[in-house]
Amino acid sequence: MSPSAALTPVLAAESPAPGLDNVIAAETRLSHVDGQAGELIIAGHHLQQLAGHRFEEVLELLWSGLVPQPLSAGEIAARLGKARVRAFALMQPLLPGLAHLSPVESLRLLLAALPDDSAEPHHVLAVAAVPVFTAAIIRQARGLPLVAPDAARSHAADFLAMLRNEPPADDKVRALDTYLVTVSDHGFNASTFAARVIASTKAGLFSSVVGGLCALKGPLHGGAPGPVLDMLDAIGTEARIVDWLTDSLDRGERLMGFGHRIYRVRDPRADVLKEAVSALKDGSGRIAFAGKVEAAALSLLHERKPLRPLQTNVEFYTALLLEAVGFPRDSFTNVFAAGRMAGWTAHVLEQELTGRLIRPQSRYVGPMPA
The missing domain is CATH 1.10.580.10 (Citrate Synthase, domain 1)
Incomplete structure (x- = not known):
């Protein structure tokens, strides 16, 4: 046998999807995620129905x-x-x-x-x-x-x-x-x-x-919310928002808090957490600044990558909410x-x-x- 023949892999007709995308592993009654519709159902209730409950x-x-x-x-x-x-x-x-x-x-x-x-x-x-x-x-x-x-x-x-x-x-x-409820379950x-x-x-x-x-x-799963605050700190002022985001995209860097593996539209958890953050009685300056960063980032992402659905995800407002209630970002x-x-x-x-x-x-x- 030649060395090249010994190293030739045996390939099947159909390869499994990378990351097991679209593979049904089990049935559950606990939660359902519809990435195309931007829908999260937890135990028979839409997330928006559960927001505000203990x-x-x-x-x-x-x-x-x-x-x-x-x-x-x-x-x-x-x-x-x-x-x-x-x-x-x-x-x-x-x-x-x-x-x-x-x-x-x-x-x-x-x-x-x-x-x-x-x-x-x-x-x-x-x-x-x-x-x-x-x-x-x-x-x-x-x-x-x-x-x-x-x-x-x-x-x-x-x-x-x-x-x-x-x-x-x-x-x-x-x-x-609201945060604990929002992240309580999210499919498989x-x-x-x-x-x-x-x-x-x-x-x-x-x-x-x-x-x-x-x-x-x-960091590809739960270790990512903290860097959203690092991004806001690095931008610093409203006057720097567009230039900072543009420079980051020019370098091929990811904007933290945008895009999701499953959701092809806006992450429904982002809207629930945005409303919860907006209801807080302090921290409005930070929250208003973050809102301007979000709007500029969405505009630039749509302009640069019009065929990719890069919307705000749960990380963005998670970072703002947890900071506002007193948690250090490394926690x-x-x-x-x-x-x-x-x-x-x-x-x-x-x-x-x-x-x-x-x-x-x-x-x-x-x-x-x-």
Whole structure:
């Protein structure tokens, strides 16, 4: 056999779509994404219908039918409160190990330490733990004392109280609730699919959601909102907007906060978050400036790439909202995880009900043996 023949791959008639585009991997009742119509449905409700509701109410929808005992939003809020207190106690011995880790690496370590034999329902403890861990990670990095959770507060309100050590303003609680609801689930995105694959092995809920977080950490998935603020900072003033954006496009750089793998039109989450940000009582100067950047960017993108649907995505107004309610930009992926944990836990529970190992086939295209 000649060397060239030995290296000739065996190609099948049809190759799978790169990235598994348009491949149906499973059925789910949890969420539906229509990229052509710009539509997101979560547990039978359009996102726009859920905006303005508390995070606990969306958890009620997502967990319904997947747990032995159905719970109302009020009962979920009470259980989350108790679980936040439990998570705070579990976390404290581990805090010295967080030195020199990034916020998302710290969250990964703490979530991985949740015990599989926990008395609390695992899906409740997982959702409760992320705000507790995230607030502690931020405060410890700043050299500030930790703030214990208050079981009587709502999930979003307690998140902000643990972060700032002060009663949170109502408008900021509403904004954070809207964010958590908006990112709670989004079809078979990379992190959700990773969590479901792990769940299919019966590894357990905590292992599954840690896998989800590891996928979310990647800059092509959940690690991108912070650079939107870096872009706004670099532009600086209104007079520089067009020149800065033009120079970036001339260099072939991506404008952060624009374009999406699935949506061929405007990301519906962007509009929901834009409205939530606009309702905040402070930060209007930053928000107004961002609006001018958005308008200029959309105009330039349409002019430069008229055949590519590059619209505002969820990252753009995520960055503005999370900054406005008080989160540092290096923690944005953690806050994303706090919302997406709702979807991860629901998908893990749904996958466990199937009892079927996810084991797709691959197509070999390497050389054949002699």
